[in-house]
Every structure is written in structure tokens, then in C-alpha cells.
Amino acid sequence: MRAPVSWLTEYVEGVPVATGREVAASLVRVGLEEEALHGGGIAGPLVVGRVLDFVDEPQKNGKTIRWCQVDVGQNGQRVSEGTPQGVVCGADNFTVGDLVVVVLPGAVLPGGFAISARKTYGHVSNGMICSAEELGLGSDGADDEHGIVVLQRLLGDQDAANLTPGDDAIELLGLADEVVEVTVTPDRGYCLSLRGMAREYAHATGGTFADPAEMASAAPNTSGYAVRLDDEAPLNGREGCDRYVARVVRGVSASAATPPWMQKRLTQMGMRPISLAVDVTNYVMLELGQPLHAFDVSTLHGPIVVRRAQPGESLTTLDGVQRTLYPQDLLITDGGTAVLAIAGVMGGAASEVGPSTTDVLVEAAHFDPTSVARSSRRHRLTTEASKRFERGVDPDVTGIAAQRVVDLLAEFGGGVAEEGVTDVDHRPARPRLDLDPSLPARLVGLPYSHDEVVETLREIGCDVLEMDGAGPKTPTLSILPPSWRPDLTNGPDFAEEVVRLRGYDQIPSLLPRAGSGRGATHGQRVRRVVANTLAGQGFVEVLTYPFVSEKNHDDLGLEANDPRRTTVRIANPLSDEAPLMRTSVLSTLVEALRRNVSRGARDAAVFEVGLVTRPLWEPQAAPVPGTDRRPDDVTLAQILDAVPPQPRRVAFALGGDADPAGWWGPGRAADWTDAVGAATAIASALAVELVVVPDEHPPWHPGRCARLELADGTLVGHAGELHPKVVAALGVPSRTCAAELDVDVLTVASDVTVQARELSTFPVAQSDVALVVDETVSAAALESALRQGAGEMLESISLMDIYRGDQVGPQRKSLAYRLVFRAPSRTLTTKEVNGLRDRAIATAATAVGAVQRGA
Template sequence: MRVSASWLARHIDPADLPSSPDEIGEAFVRVGLEVEDIHPAPEITGPVTVARVAEISELTEFKKPIRYCRVDFSGDRHRYVICGAQNFAVGDLVVVTEPGAVLPGGFAIARRETYGRTSDGMIASAKELGLGADHAGILVLPPGTAEPGDDALAVLGLTEPVIELAVTPDRGYCFAVRGLARELATALDAGYADPAARVAVPDTEGDAWPVRITDETGCPRFVVRRVDGVDPAAPSPWWMQRALLSAGMRPISLIVDVTNFVMLDLGQPLHGYDAARVTGTIEVRRAEAGEKLETLDGHTRALDPDDLLITDESGPIGLAGVMGGASTEIPAPGDLEPGGRVDVLLEAAHFSPTVIARAARRHKLPSEASKRFERVVDPALPPVAAERAAQLLVELGGGTLADGRTDSGGVPAVAPVRMPLSLPDRVAGVTYPRGATARRLGQVGCTVDLDTGPDGQGQIVATPPTWRPDLAQAADLVEEVLRLEGYDTIPSELPAAPPGRGLTAAQRRRRAVSRALAEAGLVEVLPFPFVSDGVWDQFGLDADDERRRTVAVTNPLDAERSRLSTTLLPGLLDMLVRNRSRGAEDVALSTVGQVVQPAATPSAMPDPAVTARPSDEEYAAITAALPAQPTHVAVVLAGHRVPRGWWGTGRTASWEDAVEAARLTGAAAGVELRPRRGERAPWHPGRCAELVVTGTDTVVGYAGELHPKVVEALGLPARTAAAELDLDAIPLRENLPVPRVSPFPPVAVDVALVADETVAASDLADALTAGAGELLESVRLFDVYTGDQVGEGKRSLAFSLRMRAADRTLTGEEANAARDAAVAEATGRHGAVLR
């Protein structure tokens, strides 16, 4: 929001307003507003003078329109200048930059020869003078603004800086000079005159126009005022044009300028209709299927049933709160006969912020009106703003106020808020002066009463003003008192840090896993945690798969990904695709993070009060209503795991690498994970391993190669491998056993077992471990053979058994006995025979 000091001075006692724009900016900062920039006055030097156009000669021998103009100053002084603009005529007042002047940007004006003539200066546009961005034509001053020969810098107010503020969405009332002036007056303890209170809204009989509100939720209030016989060609006074330019808006015509000025001044968006083009009753309703509307920008828009419309008997005439329709547009002065007049219907309404916000985004049509409606407009303003705009059209456009005013709907009741009188002091840790709380809330606009609370202590009963719907609870009132008293008055004291015991065991385990994967060459990333429902079809999940049961995000960052993910793989695979698209062919990524797994029948979430700690029962209910959020570890690999080079052709990442990454995760977590054959989407059923904690039957994750259909659906590289583990499902061992070190040498014994192909290698390894007993230190598979020598449907698996005793050197007989016991156990369990 941009505002000039002179506009603020309309509502604040000028004697209390600092002369320095920096001091004004500092005052805004004290009450919590952010000053984005202070735009200094345009740097203009030299003669810049008001002149009257005396003659215009059209030079037709050139490709584009060129005018050779005589401009008269005071007395007999005049100059001839070349100008290409067409928006002025003989008799108009213009601004002439004479030779020797220097405009913003170092643009020096000099006498020059051009188009076969001598141009002795330049007729300036608003942009060239630093007044705005409009370069469509030169600046034409309204009649009576000045006299030829006057200093244009003083006439135009070009010595005044403009303050630009960033207004947060929760303070929509500051999207108007009315609200900004109130905040500045509070910061300066200056006198403030509410511009809305200065507008007299007289009683009238009858309606200005018939109105019917069908959707009272979308439009709680709709006001219409009619002004007949307005001259659309009447010029906007310079003070109004200057105000609009300082706010970053371009003056267009009197009727448009009046509605824009009132919107910026009071905060209430207005819209003007040509009464002659409105037929029958105005109705506010939702759009119907198939309806279309041509808006003022010339685009025909297909309407959505959620759109709120302004309609008459002919159909839609406006997209409520966003933009009007072309069918009821007030004609430009050039479209009327000379002296033609227009009857204007002024609309001032109150619309639902969410309805307007959705419409503006749906149609990609942000406007100054929608920006304000999205942030809540004062529902008491419509009759005041309509009356103020009508008065200006009568005063400046020669119109006549028609009898009647339509005011459908009303102002919703505002609930009072109770707050202990001492609460701001207790929250801030500061003893504020007596009466400060009531005084500050009164400056905000609240009606304040004192009462004795149930505990016998003094309480504030504050009724918020209609323009502050955000003041709904005691904490909001506390914030206003602290903000206006000054956050800088609150002492900054760091609480003493209590002694702690360092990281928890779960935190240490998480860091150990991240570090181990990084040391193994995987890059840790933070993928996007939200997914769309369509990703589960790409993953090939069954309709009843529990991973499809997700939690919706109320206000998602991405509308297409509005669900909390139940697995880390979708986000991690997205990052794999993104990295591959940017030229990274060999990718190995890992992540550690929480997933959200709601229950099939979630409990209702209670809504405890914020004035005190929830009770034990409420806390238990909150905990029960929260979905499970376990910590997972995920890994994806594609491309070469061992890079190719002069040393060899390298090695492509495969399902074995994913399994090894999972086992490495288990080792870092302090357990041994045993892989065994598994089946789970989105992995390839024949190349998927489930990871089980050794010594238990607890499955904590899956690893392997992704299914080819999943690879194709997601655009992944062929044979992409992945793993995902539930870290919280792995037993947390805070006191790991001390490693047992034997000083005696090990004995290695190899065995080759022939078994059915359906027997998993891990099952044979378990049988060997169980049979060998406590002498066995490790089992390692080092060879797999299939062929004629072992028979069809069979395979040979060769294991190396490493044995050691803690108290002696093993003899060959002991080692062989342990080996034979291990083979016997494998034979008994799986029918394996020694090869």
C-alpha cells in the first residue's frame, strides 16, 4: 500500500505529523507495520512550467502521428515543441519541460532538430515526471488547476515523497488510508479524524434499485446509490489524480477515479454501472452451469458454480468482488454525444473473503477490489462509501442524487471479548501504566467496559470494531496492547538453560543412520512431504492398501499435492527424476523423515481452551486423535553404483545395493537385519526382499528393484532400486552389548548345500547358524550355482562358516563337528544335502 504524507494529513492533525518521511516510517514500524520503501520526490531540476496549448499542426508526412505544437506561457512567452501524443487538444493545460531541465534518470532537455522542425522543449507525461508508470499520453491538467507560467513542480506536488508499506493479510483494514492514518495517529499520539465518521448518511425513502440477495453467505450486505446526469467527460480534479498517482494507480475518468479514490481512502471497493444498461432486479447469486461473462478487460470467462455473480434480467453483469461486466460498463466520453450524461448506479457490498479469493485465483484475475475483499472489508462501510462517492459525483460531475437507497442485508453482530485486566502485564512481564490497556484498546476502535470477573478480579469487556474481525479472543487483545505500547519496551531476557543429558537414544540413532548412509556415498535430501491421490495408482497399490489412507492438508502449498504422504518414496522418486532431468545420470539419494499413517477410524480431535493447560483427559484425547507419525528411512538408486572409467566398465546399481543400504541402516541402528524373499508394491515381486530383525520375526521394511510398470509410470530409469525402513519399528537398544574379542585364531570351513530353488539363501543361513551353535562367529554366502550338475529345480549355495572359541584354539575335530551339526540342521529344515 502506497500513501503520501499529504493524504495522511487529511485524517491526522497536520501539526502532529512529522515533516520527515523517515520519521513517519519509524512511527509505522513502532506499531508493527513493515515499511518496504520510502520513495523520494522525483529528482527534477531546471524550468518545468505549466503552459496552454495554443496551436497544433499535424505533420502527416511521417509514418506515425506527429504534432508540432505552440504552447503559451504567461505574457507573450511561448515555445514550439514536437509531440507524438494524441490525448490533448488546443486549450488544454500541459506541463512543458524547457531546455535546461533534467528529469528523473538524468534525462536532460535541450533544444533539438527533429522531424524537420525545431523542438524547443518537451511536453511531459506522468511517467517522465516520475508521477507513475503511465506513458500512454502526456499529462493534461484539469481546468483551473493552475495558470500558464506557473511552476509545475509546486502545482503537481512533485516535492513530496511516498511511503510504501507491506500490509500483512490479517490487517486488511490497513489497505486503506483510513486504517493507516489510524495506526499512525496511535503511534504518534496524534489527533485522528475517522473519514467514515465525517460522511453523513441521510435517511432516504424507498430503494435506489431493486436488489435480491439469493446467497446471503457469499454476500451479507449489498448497497446501491444512484446518481443521475453525471458528466463522464468532466475532468478529475488534480488533487484526486495526484492522490491516485501516489498510490500507484492511473487516473482514467471521473467516475472511475471517484470509485478508486473512495476505495483507497476508506477501504471499501465500489463499482459503477450504467443504469440505462441494467435491466430489472439486481440479483446476487452463484453461477449456473454453462454461464459466461465478458469482463471489463474484454475476456469472456466460463463461470464456475462456486463463482458469486451480480446479475440482472439479462444474465451476469459482474463477477462479484473481482471485476464488472462489459455489458453494463459506463461509456467513455468519446462514445457519447457531445454533452451526453450518464445515470450511475453505485454498488458497495460486503462479500465473503473466501468466495472472492477462490474466484480471483480460479480466473487468474487479481484486482484491487479482490485484494481488499480477500482480507475482509468493514461490513459497516458500504452505505458510507456509496454516499461519499455519490457526493463526489454530484460535486465534480454535475450529477443529481436520486431518491432512495437500497441497503439489503446488514452488519453481523460482534461478540464482546473478556480479558483479565492484568493479562497484558503478565504476558509481557511489564507493569504498564494504569489505564494503558483500556486506552490502547480504545485507540484500536474497541468499546471498552470494566467488569468484575468470576474470581473477583477486574476484567476488560471489549467489543471489537466492525473492521477488526481478527479480535476474537483475549490473546488478540493482549497482542494489541503490547503492539501499541511498543514491543521494544518488553525486556529481552533469555531463560536459563536447564542442565540436560544430551541427545536421546532415538536422536543418536537417527544421526548415526544419516551419517552411515552418507559415508556409503548416498546424498541426503529433503523431499516434498505432500502427495496426490493419483500417485498410489502409479505405485500399483491395491484398492484396500493402508497406504492409500492419507490425511488432507487444509491449506496446501500445491493444490495438486494436498495429502500427507504415508511413505517417503513418492517424494524421493520425484527428486530422482528431477536430478536425472538436470543431467545427473548416477544418483544415490537417501532421506530420514516422518510419515503420517492415520487410523482406519480416527478419533475426534478435541478443541481445548487456550487459557490454561489441557487437562490430562483432554491431553490423552488429543494424543489419541493424532495419526501415527513413525520415522522412516528411504533410499533410491539409479545409474552406476561403481563409476566407469579407465579402471573398468563400472557397475550399475541393482536390487542388491538397495538391500545392502537397508542392512547398513540396521547396523547403524545397532541391530542386524536379515533379508528374505518378500512381495510388496511398488517393488518387483521377484526382486524384493523384506528386512527382518535377526532373532525376531519383525518385518521393518522392504528393499529391491521397483516394478517395471512403476518405473514407466513415474518416468524413472530402468531397474531403479529403492528401500524403505520403519526406523521406529527397529528395537531401540540404549545399552548395546560389549563386543567379545577372542585372542584365539578362527577356523574357516566351507560348505556347499544343494536345495530347491524355492529355498531362500537366508533360510539356509539361519539353519546353519542354529546348528553350528555358539562356536559360529559368522555365515557368509559366497557362491550360487545352477546347472546340470545339481539337477533341474535345484541350486547349490556355498557358505563360508567362520568359527572361533573364546577360551581356546579350536581343533579340526571341533570345527568339523560344528559344521556337521550345521549341515544336519539345514537338511532337517529344508532338505538340503551336502554337495
């Protein structure tokens, strides 16, 4: 929010003249954050110039410049008294005879930009023709963001006719005025006006606030323009519009221009002057904080009806965009049929005031913040009006703002206000709140007295009644917050105001004493182990958006009835190309892999730990809590119950070479064993035993896919090589491998106490064995049987070789294992080792029909 210092100080009396920097520092003390300081950084000569002639000169770089002859008069002339000056200009939004703003050599523009005569594009340019942005007025001060300021358009032909080349443009445009810009937080919507900022400046400086809203307004009567509030579907039980004021002004001169002082202030505030009716409504909005809208009465045929949108309705808004309306949108309509505006957001093009408008209907209304905010977000349309309504507008100033617009249209446009005044007022009574006056001191730790608390709350506009308490804990203050502060809803809010106005700088800086922490939860530790294990194996962690489309499912080769296609559709997606929540982390991870490969990363390995979404079989409607208070426990529980399940998964993918080539020899391409190996490494780090069995599961290759289970058969995930069709659809390297594991299952399985065996100091003994089994027997099943038969003396087992061929017969294979034995208290003898090995072979023979090779 911008505030010209000269305008701001009109509403604060008894304060010494201050610079923009001093005003900004005062506002910071009461909690407003300084954003920027505009204006006041220009040193002349900056003069009015008239374009006498120009020549368009195309350049080799494709740009066309204009070599202009400009009359800059004699006042402020520094180059050659009384003669036209040659100026190079890159803009083209002016013509011969236009009055422009010319900065001459010796001047300094905002930002310390010094101007001098210099040679450019083959000419010596004696100055520069200025744009609004170069003058610090903002890009809206010209016809477009790259155009220069044409004074006939900015000031109007009538006022521009009184200008002479050489006149001082600094005084003309108010460029000597400093403009303070601050950031307004969502709870301080009243500061989106000069009225609100002046109130805060008075608090900060001790000055007397002169409220611009303290003016007389016409009393409502029954002869005004007909208005009906007909909200049949209020949000959270609050009517979408609880006050609507309509005033009609007839006979406004179509040729009436906005007065220069008002144009100047609008320009300083970053708004572009348009026409008298529009400029007046914008000016009053900036002054009082009440958004207003002007309708052309000739386009209206019935009463104004405020209602919710109906299916199939649309509206072409003032920005020229045709918008499909949603049932929750609050609308302003003509007789309940033709849509005139989206309430509190933007008006429609069909009823806007134009160059021929003479009769104007002025709308000043109070709309529900939640309703406006949701309409603004649904249509991705943020306006000056919506910013104010969604933060809360003073409902008591509605009629005064309408009266102010009527008075200005009558004064500068020659209009006559109709006697009828419509004021449909459905506002509920504002409740009084109780406050223990000791609360600010107890929350902050500073000794605020009872009188200080009462005085501060009255200073911000609260009506404070001191009550007799029946006990030490009974509230003794009854407070009615001011109408412009809807954010004051409980005791801590009032305590914050006391602290803010008494000074945040009064709070001492104390180093807090850290309490003893409980450390990470088991789930957090598991996720950390998973991430560290994969990072240690060369994978890079990525973070992707959890949004997908049906095309992602198609690319992964999922069948039409695959449960992973059943997902949650987003009501208002970031992109129409990804309107679904993902059901698999792999579906978005492969896109990150593809992007890295397309940008030259030939060998890539990435992983992500994230949530997936499973739809509820019986969807539940979540309650929509208000923004004025914290939801209670019941409402929070209902919201959580309506949220679909979101299990946590880890997915990883690798393509290209797993081992790079070098002087040591050729590289090794990644294959399915790398994916399975990474998955088992995660399980090993968590002390979880995985069973690996063959499986067929999209998007993996049916012959190179492993199903990963716990010992009790619980599914953990899948790993292996992606199907060739999937690889082609995704555009990733051939033979790309991937895996996806259920982190929640691993978290539960690892949440057990691991009993570590005492380390043995005695040597190991190893024995190799080759066993022949049917092709259908998995290596995991054979290994499990060997472990069971070998007993507790078995320290480790590893698969060394797989052989298929004539020596073992068709549909048979030979698996060679190395068994490592160690006893905790002695050295094993050869006889003992052979006995343990034979027992393991016998168990395998019984369990899976294994036969020792060569026996």
C-alpha cells in the same frame, strides 16, 4: 499499502511538517513495517514536451527505436534555448502531437539516475522521454508497463489542452510528494486505507486524528433500488453478506473527466486512472478502506439478489476471463438469475460502466471475510477489494462510503442522486468482552497501570466500561472493540495493543534462560539415522512435492487394481497435471532422478524421507473453524480424524555406475544388490534384523526384486532393479535400482533396548562352508538356519560365492559362507570350531535340505 505524505497528514492535526522518512519511522513504532519510500528523489529539469516528429529506425539487434524531435519550450531548457531537441526513445505508444514528460540533461531521476546528453544508436540524445515507472509512479501510470506517459491520456484532453511545452512536470505530476509504502499484516486490515494509516500516525505522533468518515449520509428509506440478501448456505453460520447499501446516481456526464488532483493521488497509490465512475470508487476505497463497485444501471433489469452460486453457472469477469463458479461462491445477481459479480472479488464484464454510461448504481457492502478469501483462492484471483474484505472491513463505514461516492459523482460528473437509499442491514450485535486490566503487565512484565490500560484502549477506539469486581480475579473492564478492529477478540489481543502503543522499545532485552531439553524423540532419531546412513553411502537427499497424476502410476507399471492407485484427490491442486496425493515416495523420487540425469548427472543416487497418503475407507467431512478464534479440542479432534492416514516412508534410487571408472580400472554399474545392501545397512544401523526373500512387486524387475521383512513376517519394503519398461517410461538409466521402506515399521521395530555383549579380547576363528540347495531356497533362509545352528559363539556370517553349474546339477545352486566364531572368555580350539560348524550344517540340512558340497 502506499500513503502520500501530503494526503496522510490531512487527517492528522497538530503535528509538525515531516519528511517521508520521518513519517515511515513513526509508523514503524506502532508496528507497521516500512516497505519503500517513493517520490521526492527527482531533481529537474523535468518538463512537458510535445512530439513534433519521429522516425522509426530498425536496429541490428532486432529492436526498433524512434528518433524523435520534441518541443520542450524554454522553461527549463538547458541544451539550446527555444529549439526542438532530438531524443532517442524505445517505446512506441505515442504519436505526433502527443504531450509527454521529458527529462533533460542535468536532471536526476529516482534511484540517483543522472541524465546527460549521450550518443546512442547513432544519435546524440538530449534527454529522455519518461515512463511512469522511471518517474517512480509505478507501471500502472502508463498504457502498459513498457510505455511512456502520454499526458492527454493521463490527465484527459481537457486538462492537457492547458499545458505548454516547457511546463514543470514535477509540480504537474506531484513528483515532489513523498509516498510511504508499508507492509500491512493480515490482522491490521484497517490500515489498507488512508483513514487507518492516519489513525496509526496520530497514535505514533500524539496528533489529533481527523476522521474522514465523520460526514453526514442520507438516511435509508423504502424507495431505493431493491436488494435482497438470500444466502441459503452460510459458512460457519455467518451470513455471506450482512449489510448491503445501494445508491443510484443518474445523469453522470459520459465525457466528465476525473479531476487531476484525484488522478494524481490514484497514480501515487499505484493505480491507473480509468474513468470518473471507476476512479471515484477506487479513490473512496483508498480513503476509507471500503471497497465499492459501480454497475451500469442500463444493464440491470431486476432487484439485486445476493446468493450462493448454483451448479453450471459461470461469469466473465472484468479481466476478460470466463470463470466456472463454485457452489460456495457468493454472487451478486440481477434478479437472482444473471450473475453480475463474485461478491467482494471482481465484477462481471456485462454490467461494467463504460464510456456511454450515464446512470450508475453504487454498491457498498460488508462481506464475510472467510467467504471472500475462499472465492479469491478458488479462482486464483486477488484484487484490491478481496485483500480488504478478507482482512475485515469496517461495517459501520459502508453507508458513509456510498454517500462519499455519490457526492463525488455529483460534483465532478454532474450526476443527480436519487432520493431512494437502500440499506439492508443484518449485522449481528458486536459482543462486549471482559478484561482483567492487570493482564498486559502480567503477559509482558512491564508495570502498566490501570489508567494506562484504560486510556490506551480508548485511544484505539474501544468503548471501555470500568466494572466493580467481586474478587481479585474478576475482570474489571468491559470492552466493546471498535467496528474497524475485528481482530480484537480476547484478552491477549487487548494486551498487544497496550504494548504496541506504549512502545515495543520499552520492553527490555533479556537473554532467556534455556531450560533442559528432552532431546529428539525416538521417531526423530530414527529418521536422522536413516538419512545419515544413506548420505554416508553416497546418496543425496532431495525434497519433492507429494503430488502425482495417473500418469505417474502408469509409468511405474501399476496394475489397474493396485491399491497404490487409490489415492486422495486434491480439491484445489497447485497444478492440474498433478491433482493426486502420492501413495509412494518412489513415484516422485524417480522424477528427481530423471531430472538430474537429463541435466548431465550420468551417475546419480538420491533419496527422500517423506509422507504418503492413504485414503480413508469412509471419508469424513472436516469442520471448517472460523478465523476469529482458536478451535476447541473437539473441533481439532474432528479435523484430525478427517485427515487420511499418512505413513512415513524412505525411498532411494541409483542409476549409472555405483563405482566410477578411473586409473584404477573400469567402473561398476549399479545393480540390485546395491539397493538391497543400502536397505540392510539402514536396518543394521537401527539394530533391526531384516529377512530378504525373492518377490514380484511392481515397479521392480520380477527376477531382481527383494521383499524385506522383519523376523515375524511384517513387511518393511522392497528393493531391487526397476523393470525395463518402467526405466524406459521414466527416462532413467538402464538397470536403475531403487527401494522403498516403511519408516514407521522400522521406528516401532527399533524401539527396544539393545543388549550389547561384552567385547571379547580373544582371537576369532573362521570356517568356510559350501552348501548345495534347491534353486527355490533363498540365501536368507539358509543363512537363518546356519545362524540358528551355530549358536551364540557365531560372531558374523557372510555370503562369499554363488555357483550354478554341472557340478551341482540342474535346479540346484551352491552357496559358500564364511562363519566367524569367537568365545568371550577363551580361545576356541579347532575341535570346538569344527563342532560348531557341523552343528550349523546339520541345522541347515534339516531346515532347508542343504547338503555340504563335496561330501
